[in-house]
Amino acid sequence: MPKNDALGALMAHARETTALEQVAGRLGWDQETVMPRGAAGQRGEELAAIEGVLHARRTDPRLADWLAAAEPPDDAGRAQVAKIRRSHDRARRVPARLAQEIARVTSLSQGLWAEARAQDDVAAFLPTLAEVVRLKREEGEALAGGGCPYDALLDEYEPGMTGAEAAAMFDSLRPRLVALRGRILGATRRPAALSGSFGTEAQLRLSRELATVFGYDFSRGRIDIAVHPFSSGSGNDVRITTRVAESDPFNCFYSTIHEVGHAAYEQNVDPGYLLTPIGGGVSMGVHESQSRIYENQLGRSQAFTGWLLARMREGFGEFGIATPEAFFAAVNRVQPGFIRTEADEVHYNLHIMLRFDLERALIRGELEVGDLDAAWNARFLADFGVAVDRPRHGMLQDVHWSVGLFGYFPTYALGNLYAGCLHSALRADLPDLDARMAAGDVSAATGWLREKVQRHGGLYAPREVIGRACGFEPAAGPLLDYLEAKFGAIYGL
Amino acid sequence: MPKNDALGALMAHARETTALEQVAGRLGWDQETVMPRGAAGQRGEELAAIEGVLHARRTDPRLADWLAAAEPPDDAGRAQVAKIRRSHDRARRVPARLAQEIARVTSLSQGLWAEARAQDDVAAFLPTLAEVVRLKREEGEALAGGGCPYDALLDEYEPGMTGAEAAAMFDSLRPRLVALRGRILGATRRPAALSGSFGTEAQLRLSRELATVFGYDFSRGRIDIAVHPFSSGSGNDVRITTRVAESDPFNCFYSTIHEVGHAAYEQNVDPGYLLTPIGGGVSMGVHESQSRIYENQLGRSQAFTGWLLARMREGFGEFGIATPEAFFAAVNRVQPGFIRTEADEVHYNLHIMLRFDLERALIRGELEVGDLDAAWNARFLADFGVAVDRPRHGMLQDVHWSVGLFGYFPTYALGNLYAGCLHSALRADLPDLDARMAAGDVSAATGWLREKVQRHGGLYAPREVIGRACGFEPAAGPLLDYLEAKFGAIYGL
Numbered sequence: 012m013p014k015n016d017a018l019g020a021l022m023a024h025a026r027e028t029t030a031l032e033q034v035a036g037r038l039g040w041d042q043e044t045v046m047p048r049g050a051a052g053q054r055g056e057e058l059a060a061i062e063g064v065l066h067a068r069r070t071d072p073r074l075a076d077w078l079a080a081a082e083p084p085d086d087a088g089r090a091q092v093a094k095i096r097r098s099h100d101r102a103r104r105v106p107a108r109l110a111q112e113i114a115r116v117t118s119l120s121q122g123l124w125a126e127a128r129a130q131d132d133v134a135a136f137l138p139t140l141a142e143v144v145r146l147k148r149e150e151g152e153a154l155a156g157g158g159c160p161y162d163a164l165l166d167e168y169e170p171g172m173t174g175a176e177a178a179a180m181f182d183s184l185r186p187r188l189v190a191l192r193g194r195i196l197g198a199t200r201r202p203a204a205l206s207g208s209f210g211t212e213a214q215l216r217l218s219r220e221l222a223t224v225f226g227y228d229f230s231r232g233r234i235d236i237a238v239h240p241f242s243s244g245s246g247n248d249v250r251i252t253t254r255v256a257e258s259d260p261f262n263c264f265y266s267t268i269h270e271v272g273h274a275a276y277e278q279n280v281d282p283g284y285l286l287t288p289i290g291g292g293v294s295m296g297v298h299e300s301q302s303r304i305y306e307n308q309l310g311r312s313q314a315f316t317g318w319l320l321a322r323m324r325e326g327f328g329e330f331g332i333a334t335p336e337a338f339f340a341a342v343n344r345v346q347p348g349f350i351r352t353e354a355d356e357v358h359y360n361l362h363i364m365l366r367f368d369l370e371r372a373l374i375r376g377e378l379e380v381g382d383l384d385a386a387w388n389a390r391f392l393a394d395f396g397v398a399v400d401r402p403r404h405g406m407l408q409d410v411h412w413s414v415g416l417f418g419y420f421p422t423y424a425l426g427n428l429y430a431g432c433l434h435s436a437l438r439a440d441l442p443d444l445d446a447r448m449a450a451g452d453v454s455a456a457t458g459w460l461r462e463k464v465q466r467h468g469g470l471y472a473p474r475e476v477i478g479r480a481c482g483f484e485p486a487a488g489p490l491l492d493y494l495e496a497k498f499g500a501i502y503g504l
Numbered sequence: 505m506p507k508n509d510a511l512g513a514l515m516a517h518a519r520e521t522t523a524l525e526q527v528a529g530r531l532g533w534d535q536e537t538v539m540p541r542g543a544a545g546q547r548g549e550e551l552a553a554i555e556g557v558l559h560a561r562r563t564d565p566r567l568a569d570w571l572a573a574a575e576p577p578d579d580a581g582r583a584q585v586a587k588i589r590r591s592h593d594r595a596r597r598v599p600a601r602l603a604q605e606i607a608r609v610t611s612l613s614q615g616l617w618a619e620a621r622a623q624d625d626v627a628a629f630l631p632t633l634a635e636v637v638r639l640k641r642e643e644g645e646a647l648a649g650g651g652c653p654y655d656a657l658l659d660e661y662e663p664g665m666t667g668a669e670a671a672a673m674f675d676s677l678r679p680r681l682v683a684l685r686g687r688i689l690g691a692t693r694r695p696a697a698l699s700g701s702f703g704t705e706a707q708l709r710l711s712r713e714l715a716t717v718f719g720y721d722f723s724r725g726r727i728d729i730a731v732h733p734f735s736s737g738s739g740n741d742v743r744i745t746t747r748v749a750e751s752d753p754f755n756c757f758y759s760t761i762h763e764v765g766h767a768a769y770e771q772n773v774d775p776g777y778l779l780t781p782i783g784g785g786v787s788m789g790v791h792e793s794q795s796r797i798y799e800n801q802l803g804r805s806q807a808f809t810g811w812l813l814a815r816m817r818e819g820f821g822e823f824g825i826a827t828p829e830a831f832f833a834a835v836n837r838v839q840p841g842f843i844r845t846e847a848d849e850v851h852y853n854l855h856i857m858l859r860f861d862l863e864r865a866l867i868r869g870e871l872e873v874g875d876l877d878a879a880w881n882a883r884f885l886a887d888f889g890v891a892v893d894r895p896r897h898g899m900l901q902d903v904h905w906s907v908g909l910f911g912y913f914p915t916y917a918l919g920n921l922y923a924g925c926l927h928s929a930l931r932a933d934l935p936d937l938d939a940r941m942a943a944g945d946v947s948a949a950t951g952w953l954r955e956k957v958q959r960h961g962g963l964y965a966p967r968e969v970i971g972r973a974c975g976f977e978p979a980a981g982p983l984l985d986y987l988e989a990k991f992g993a994i995y996g997l
Contacts, residue, residue, distance in 0.1 A: 030553035033546070037534065038527060045538070049724035050741035053526070056779055060523035064557050231542035248543035286549055 017080035018088065020073070022287065025095050028068045029286045033245060035061045040243040040250055042118070044235040055118035062114035069102030087289065090470050094288035097170065104153045113146050117415040124413030125238065133384050133402045140412060141380040144373055147417045151374055161374040164418035168295040169425060171472060174371055177421040180428060181364050183487040191495055192357050195345045198502040202340030206331060209260040213326045217260075218253055218267040220322070225271040225305055226457045227251070228278050239352075239410050240266040242273035242302075245291040249277045260323070261342060262353065265306050272305030273298055279461045280468035289469030295419060297473050299426020300433060301460060307356055308434040308493065309456050313339045314448035322451070340501050347395045349404035356494060358395070360427060365390050366409070366420040374417050429477045431490025433460065436481040510573035511581065513566070515780065518588050521561045522779045526738060528554045533736040533743055535611070537728040548611035555607035562595030580782065583963050587781035590663065597646045606639050610908040617906030618731065626877050626895045633905060634873040637866050640910050644867055654867040657911035661788040662918060664965060667864055670914040673921065674857050676980040684988055685850050688838045691995040695833030699824060702753040706819045710753075711746055711760040713815070718764045718798055719950045720744070721771050732845075732903050733759040735766035735795075738784040742770045753816070754835060755846065758799050765798030766791055772954045773961035782962030788912060790966050792919020793926060794953060800849055801927040801986065802949050806832045807941035815944070833994050840888045842897035849987060851888070853920060858883050859902070859913040867910050922970045924983025926953065929974040 038061065042054055078096050083089045102110075120139040127136035151160025154167075162173045222234060232244075237252035244250055251270035255263045276292045284290035292298040309315060313335075320338040323330070332338045345355045351362040369386055372378035378386060387406040388399045399405035411419055437459045438444065447455055463480035470476070477485045498504070531554065535547055571589050576582045595603075613632040620629035644653025647660075655666045715727060725737075730745035737743055744763035748756045769785045777783035785791040802808060806828075813831040816823070825831045838848045844855040862879055865871035871879060880899040881892045892898035904912055930952045931937065940948055956973035963969070970978045991997070 026549070027553040027556060030546075030550045031557065034527060034531060034550050034554055038530070041530065041534070045726060047722070047724050047726055047741060047743075049721070053523075053740040053779065056519070057523045057527050060520040061527055063520060064524065228542070229540070231540050233538065233540055247546040248540060250540075286546065 015082075017077045018083060018092075021077040021081050021095060022091065024068070024071065024074070024077070025091065025288050026286050028065065029245075029288060029290065031061065031065055031068070033248070033286070035065060036243055036245075037248070042121075043237045043239075043241065044252060048122075051119060051122045055115045058118045059111045059115035063107060063111045066102055066105070066107045066110040069098050070107070074099045087284070087470060090289050091287055094469055098288070101154060101167070104156065105150055106153070109146065109150060109153065113143075113150060113415055116142055116146060117413070120413045121410065124407070124410065128403045128407040131402045131407070133407065136407065136413075137380055140383075143412065143415050144380055144417075147415050148374055148376065151417075159375070161371045161418060164374060165421060166418075168416075168419050169422050169473060170294055171474070172296070172421070172425070174421075177367060177425070180421070180425065180487065181360075181367065184360055184424065184428070184491070185364065187491045187495070188357065188360055191491075191498060192345070192361070194504050195357060195498055195502050196347070198504060200501075200503050202344050202501065203332065203337060204344055205259070205261065205341050207327075208257045209327050209330070211255050211257060214255050214257075214260050214263045215253075217322060217326050218255075218263050221264055221267050221310075221319075222251070222271050224451060225268055225310075225453060226275050226279075226461075227271045231278055232274060234267070240270050242270045242277070245277045246280070246282075246285045247278075249274045260327075264319070265310060266352075268310040269302045269306040272302030275305070275457065275461070276301040276465045279465035281466050281470075284468045284470075291468060293467075293469040293471065293476060294473035295422035296425035296429060297464065297476060299423050300429030300477065301426075301465065303426050303430040304433055304460065305457070308430055309448065309453050311342050311356070312445070312448060314445040315451075315453065316342050317449050318451040343497070343501055345498060345502070347397055349391075349397070349399060350408055352408075356427075357498060360424045361394050363420050363424040365394060366411075367424075370412065370417050370420060428487055428490050429485055431487070431493050432477060432481045432483070432485045433464070434493060435489035436483075437463075508575075510570045511576060511585075514570040514574050514588060515584065517561070517564065517567070517570070518584065518781050519779050521558065522738075522781060522783065524554065524558055524561070526741070526779070528558060529736055529738075530741070535614075536730045536732070536734065537745060541615075544612060544615045548608045551611045552604045552608040556600060556604045559595055559598070559600045559603040562591050563600070567592045580777070580963060583782050584780055587962055591781070594647060594660070597649065598643055599646070602639065602643060602646065606636075606643060606908055609635055609639060610906070613906045614903065617900070617903065621896045621900040624895045624900070626900065629900065629906075630873055633876075636905065636908050637873055637910075640908050641867055641869065644910075652868065654864045654911060657867060658914060659911075661909075661912050662915050662966060663787055664967070665789070665914070665918070667914075670860060670918070673914070673918060673980065674853075674860065677853055677917065677921070677984070678857065680984045680988070681850065681853055684984075684991060685838070685854070687997050688850060688991055688995050689840075691997060693833075693994075693996045695837050695994065696825065696830060697837055698752070698754065698834050700820075701750045702820050702823075704748050704750060707748050707750075707753050707756045708746075710815060710819050711748075711756050714757055714760050714803075714812075715744070715764050717944060718761055718803075718946060719768050719772075719954075720764045724771055725767055727760070733763050735763045735770070738770045739773070739775075739778045740771075742767045753820075757812070758803060759845075761803040762795045762799040765795035768798070768950065768954070769794045769958045772958035774959050774963075777961045777963075784961060786960075786962040786964065786969060787966035788915035789918035789922060790957065790969060792916050793922030793970065794919075794958065796919050796923035797926055797953065798950070801923055802941065802946050804835050804849070805938070805941060807938035808944075808946065809835050810942050811944040836990070836994055838991060838995070840890055842884075842890070842892060843901055845901075849920075850991060853917045854887050856913050856917040858887060859904075860917075863905065863910050863913060921980055921983050922978055924980070924986050925970060925974045925976070925978045926957070927986060928982035929976075930956075 038058055046054060078092065081092055083092050120143055123139045124136055147164060148160055151164045154163035159174060165172055165174055165177065219234065231247045232249045232251065235252050236254060240252045240254055242249065242251045251274050253263055253267045253270065276298055280290055316339045317335045320335055332341055343355065345357050347358060348354060354362050369378060369383065384406050391399050391405065437456055440459060441455050444455055464476055467476055471479060474485055531551055539547060571585065574585055576585050613636055616632045617629055640657065641653055644657045647656035652667060658665055658667055658670065712727065724740045725742045725744065728745050729747060733745045733747055735742065735744045744767050746756055746760045746763065769791055773783055809832045810828045813828055825834055836848065838850050840851060841847060847855050862871060862876065877899050884892050884898065930949055933952060934948050937948055957969055960969055964972060967978055
């Protein structure tokens with residue numbers, strides 16, 4: 012076959028596969044936002060069917076011929092072909108039966124997890140979780156071909172990263188984080204927390220305004236409510252969800268800003284890559300770097316919280332926090348808590364380390380599901396100095412394992428590390444950023460990220476896109492420097 | 505291959521295909537209710553991709569072998585195999601390229617139609633419509649294999665019915681309908697119309713109550729708002745939409761009851777048929793018989809409107825209609841109007857006849873798209889005695905042609921005819937129905953329909969399921985008798 016025909020056939024095939032991946036993703040969005048509860052069983056079959064279709068396409072034997080013959084003319088073409096090759100190689104290792112079984116089981120187990128969490132009933136969830144772990148171990152082993160099954164799963168979310176590299180990253184973060192945490196908990200300053208009740212409608216209005224401020228394009232997206240906020244879709248249909256608790260408006264606002272970070276990455280990829288293998292975010296770590304920098308380095312900055320305080324006063328009246336400094340401290344209050352998604356920037360990565368060690372042990376067969384609850388609780392007590400009081404505050408808190416996302420958690424920490432690097436670099440490029448953010452204008456920063464990171468989609472490898480954007484090799488230092496400076500100031504260390 | 509293996513393979517394949525059809529259908533629901541407007545182009549590609557998958561499955565060469573070898577042991581199995589054979593035969597006649605092209609073009613043309621309708625701009629819609637007609641003609645010719653392309657399209661929606669049979673049905677309806685219309689318009693009694701403003705929230709509350717009264721299972725469905733109400737999905741995920749205009753609550757209420765009729769048919773099929781070829785409604789005509797009998801023979805009956813009047817007074821206060829008799833007459837007011845979906849029971853089938861003749865001529869190449877507007881307006885004036893004042897009241901009013909639904913309209917009239925038959929039969933079986941409906945209880949009637957029609961899904965052929973339910977051959981007489989009696993009483997004829 013002529014080389015250009017091979018490339019054309021490859022790209023046409025990939026385009027349809029990408030479109031079908033969008034369809035499958037939207038079924039997930041539907042399930043979490045609008046699906047009638049009685050549809051769960053049927054939905055499992057639907058997801059399994061589309062997963063079967065995707066698996067068949069990714070293992071299509073014609074791909075091998077096209078891949079052998081295709082000669083892409085440029086970097087983008089080479090990146091496309093590399094993505095297709097990777098997807099083909101991985102899919103061929105996983106039997107179709109296993110891929111469909113995982114889709115079916117995880118679709119159902121998500122509902123069972125939600126119910127078990129609501130009931131604080133670990134025992135009710137264990138049989139399902141054991142089934143999921145068994146299937147994901149099997150998948151990891153099939154993918155690894157004799158190598159480490161956990162590495163093979165992690166590679167799905169963070170191409171090129173191994174468990175050993177993740178462990179090294181945590182080693183580079185842990186000592187200074189633990190020391191900072193100790194100094195903060197020993198400090199005499201204790202910032203006041205927000206208190207009072209904040210109406211749902213006003214929260215959602217301000218949440219939409221925040222989405223707009225951070226560049227979310229509503230004409231190509233929408234915001235709904237979900238138990239566990241997420242972003243879904245790529246290109247011209249990128250939807251986010253948020254949640255509302257009347258006692259805690261920061262949860263709503265920062266969930267929204269966080270998901271807008273993810274969504275902006277998908278919305279801002281070069282339109283020429285639409286519905287192609289490089290038309291979305293390149294890895295979960297880079298994805299999380301965008302959500303984290305939007306949420307934390309920008310959204311929780313002293314400059315931006317000053318603007319947010321004024322908007323909250325307009326929306327809710329006075330609420331007992333007198334100064335911008337006190338508000339900034341309340342937004343960034345450090346406190347050991349059970350829940351990862353509510354964790355402050357200092358504790359967050361400690362939550363991830365716990366999950367990383369446990370899930371890696373689960374997949375490698377060094378920990379059994381029946382021992383997970385005890386292992387979680389022991390580790391939590393050791394790291395956080397507090398005993399888990401109920402399973403929904405412990406091993407039942409996260410959706411991830413129920414839907415088979417093993418190897419996903421480390422990408423959150425990697426995203427934090429990358430966000431630290433990007434923040435250091437963009438601050439150097441944008442000396443007047445604080446003055447703009449104090450006026451509610453974050454567009455210089457989001458524009459920098461769009462130009463340096465987001466528009467490239469999957470053109471470069473994950474570490475490469477971050478390194479190119481920053482002008483230096485990604486490392487833990489910038490994040491740790493930022494955290495020590497920010498929380499040192501807040502806590503007077 | 506052993507016969508049982510062939511049947512097993514056939515059914516496993518069909519089950520996945522049916523699940524994927526549900527996925528494709530839900531994309532349509534999403535597009536009409538929640539999709540961001542900027543996603544239209546991408547959605548076209550997604551729909552084309554899944555249509556390509558479905559087409560490939562329906563034309564899978566293994567089906568021919570399995571179909572040859574399968575020996576189903578019972579009626580249900582034979583019905584399953586017959587459905588699969590039919591789908592395979594039809595799909596093989598349509599090239600994959602054409603099927604995907606139709607999916608892509610109709611996904612986009614729907615948005616263009618909506619815009620053209622809003623702007624009353626026929627010219628803006630004509631190029632797209634011409635493209636759709638060209639593709640559907642091509643599909644009809646491919647399906648017909650030398651026969652009539654319109655018959656081949658109609659057969660998609662009403663298996664076994666031909667254009668000639670539809671024409672004969674209209675001939676059997678038209679004289680008595682036209683005569684009845686003439687007597688009503690010449691009558692001295694003129695029922696008052698509803699006037700005033702009816703709050704959106706209260707309408708939607710009562711609309712949900714009506715859905716429950718008519719047996720809609722919210723645990724396996726949901727109600728949203730759409731421009732053009734519809735029902736979508738099968739089995740355990742059957743969603744409906746309605747619409748709200750503050751000046752016209754009947755529009756909301758009767759749209760809801762109508763769509764609940766469709767949804768109940770899908771929700772009440774024998775659960776043993778879930779996600780199989782006979783797990784949904786057997787034809788559009790039988791489907792429409794359910795929506796029509798729910799809406800008209802039950803929902804607009806004197807007995808039920810008495811209950812509805814009381815509920816409306818509780819929800820909206822007094823609104824200027826003094827007696828149950830006046831309310832019943834207002835609900836059933838006969839008036840020549842432009843809009844099919846707002847037409848009374850006497851005019852409705854005249855709207856269908858107009859569309860049937862025009863669309864049949866379009867597909868047979870006897871009418872060109874450029875002449876459609878003039879042809880519509882001339883025919884409307886002749887049949888309704890009123891000149892169409894703007895395109896949105898004329899040829900731009902319906903979504904159907906924009907999405908390629910040629911051959912669909914006659915099934916509405918057939919549904920009316922079947923509803924007349926079913927109503928005659930269920931009244932004979934349920935002598936105390938009016939007393940129950942006057943108390944807001946329609947369950948005897950909906951239960952009768954569930955048992956006699958809905959639970960069978962695709963087990964019997966369309967005419968057969970109606971004939972079995974009624975105990976007589978379907979014909980126009982019962983509908984015409986019902987209309988003459990009902991409107992004779994209201995108008996004192």
